[in-house]
Amino acid sequence: MVVIRGATTINEDTPDEIRAAVKELLEQTEKRNAVSRDEIVSIVFSSTSDIHSYYPAKAAREAGFEGASLFSAQEPEIEGALKLCIRTMLFVEKNITPRHVYLRGAKVLRKDITEKINVAIDGPAGSGKSTIAKALARDYKILYLDTGAMYRACALKVLEAQIDIQSEKEVEEILRVLSLEVKYEDGTQKTILDGIDVSDKIRAPEISMAASTVSRYPFVRLKMAEKQREIASDMSCVLDGRDIGTFVLPSADFKFFLTASPEVRAERRKKELEEKGYEVDFEKLKEEIIARDNQDMNREIAPLKQADDAVLIDTSSMTIEQVLQTIKKMIQEKI
Ligand code: DC
Numbered sequence: 001m002v003v004i005r006g007a008t009t010i011n012e013d014t015p016d017e018i019r020a021a022v023k024e025l026l027e028q029t030e031k032r033n034a035v036s037r038d039e040i041v042s043i044v045f046s047s048t049s050d051i052h053s054y055y056p057a058k059a060a061r062e063a064g065f066e067g068a069s070l071f072s073a074q075e076p077e078i079e080g081a082l083k084l085c086i087r088t089m090l091f092v093e094k095n096i097t098p099r100h101v102y103l104r105g106a107k108v109l110r111k112d113i114t115e116k117i118n119v120a121i122d123g124p125a126g127s128g129k130s131t132i133a134k135a136l137a138r139d140y141k142i143l144y145l146d147t148g149a150m151y152r153a154c155a156l157k158v159l160e161a162q163i164d165i166q167s168e169k170e171v172e173e174i175l176r177v178l179s180l181e182v183k184y185e186d187g188t189q190k191t192i193l194d195g196i197d198v199s200d201k202i203r204a205p206e207i208s209m210a211a212s213t214v215s216r217y218p219f220v221r222l223k224m225a226e227k228q229r230e231i232a233s234d235m236s237c238v239l240d241g242r243d244i245g246t247f248v249l250p251s252a253d254f255k256f257f258l259t260a261s262p263e264v265r266a267e268r269r270k271k272e273l274e275e276k277g278y279e280v281d282f283e284k285l286k287e288e289i290i291a292r293d294n295q296d297m298n299r300e301i302a303p304l305k306q307a308d309d310a311v312l313i314d315t316s317s318m319t320i321e322q323v324l325q326t327i328k329k330m331i332q333e334k335i
Helices: 015-033 056-062 104-110 129-140 147-161 168-176 205-214 218-234 244-248 262-275 282-298 320-334
Strands: 002-009 040-047 069-074 085-092 118-122 143-146 180-185 188-193 237-241 254-259 311-314
Touching (some): 002 015, 002 104, 015 040, 015 056, 015 085, 040 056, 056 069, 085 104, 104 320, 118 129, 118 244, 129 143, 129 237, 143 147, 143 188, 143 218, 147 168, 147 180, 147 188, 147 205, 147 218, 147 237, 168 218, 180 218, 205 282, 218 237, 237 244, 254 320, 311 320
Parallel strands (some): 040 069, 118 254, 143 237
Antiparallel strands (some): 002 085
16 A cells, blocks of 8 residues: 655635546556556545635545545644645555655645746845745745846956956956855855955945946856756746846746845845844945846846746835745746
C-alpha cells in the first residue's frame, strides 16, 4: 500500500469550483501514478476553514470514485495558511514510488516537487519592489535576488578606485577583474565584493546614483545579467530590478511592474535612509530619485521599462500587505 499526497486550490468557495478542482486533482493523481480506479482503497480529504459550500468527498463520489472509502475533514483556521486549499491522501494498493500532485495555487506548498518559478518585479526606486520581493520570497520559501545590490557593488568598487565614473573605458578597466558573490545567511542576501561583505556599505546614499551610472555601460549590464540568469536558472526565485521582465528573464513566469508617485517614493527612501542613520533632505532626495529614474529609463541598453506582459501596480496609496496580497492572488490564480 502506498500513500499519494495531493493539493489544489479554488478561487471561490462554490460547489462547482470544488467539484471541478477535486475531479482534476484526483484524475491527475491517477494519471501521474498510472493507477487504476480499482486500486484506490481510500481517499482522505482535508480542506481549509474557508471552504464550506461542499464536501470534497461528495465531489469525489460524483466524479466517479465510488469504490474507495472517502473521508473529508476541515482544518482549523491557521494564520498564514494557503487560502481555499483542498488536500488529499490517496491510499493505493500498488507497489509504486508515489508521485505527489500539487496543482494551481497549492504548487507553492511544495516547490521541491513542482516546477521552478521565476517572478520578476521591476520598477523605479522606492516603488516598493524590494520589500514586496523579499516578502513574497519568504512566503513562498524561494530565493530573493536583489539585482540592484549587484550594480551597487560595482559602483562601490568604482568609487573606491577614484576613477572617472563617466568614463566607460576607465570603469570597464576597473570592473574587468571583479569578484562579486551573492550569498545567503539566514535567508538574507549578502553581497561580497572582492572577498569583503559590503552589504551595508552599498546602501550609502551616494552609491545610488553611481550604481545607476555604471549600470548604463553594456559591459557591466551584460556581466550582471549573465550572473542573474545563472542564479535564476538553477532555482525558483523572485528577482527585483529594472530590466528583469524585459531583458534578464523575458520569459519569467510572472512579471510585475511597481510604480508610485515621486513624492511617495522619496518619502519611503527618506524613511529607509533615516532608519539606517543617514541624514537626508527630502527635496534633494526627490530630485535625485527623478534624475536617477531618467537616467535608468533613457539608457540604451535594457532601460527601466514595463514589459508588455507585466502587471502594472501603482503602490502610491497601498500598504505593503495590500500589494503583497494582490500579487499573491494573481500568482495563485495562474499556477
Ligand atoms: O534597486 P536599487 O535602487 O538598489 O538600484 C540601484 C541602481 O542600479 C538603479 O538606479 C539602476 C541600477 N539597476 C539596474 O540598472 N538594473 C537592475 N536590474 C537593478 C538595478
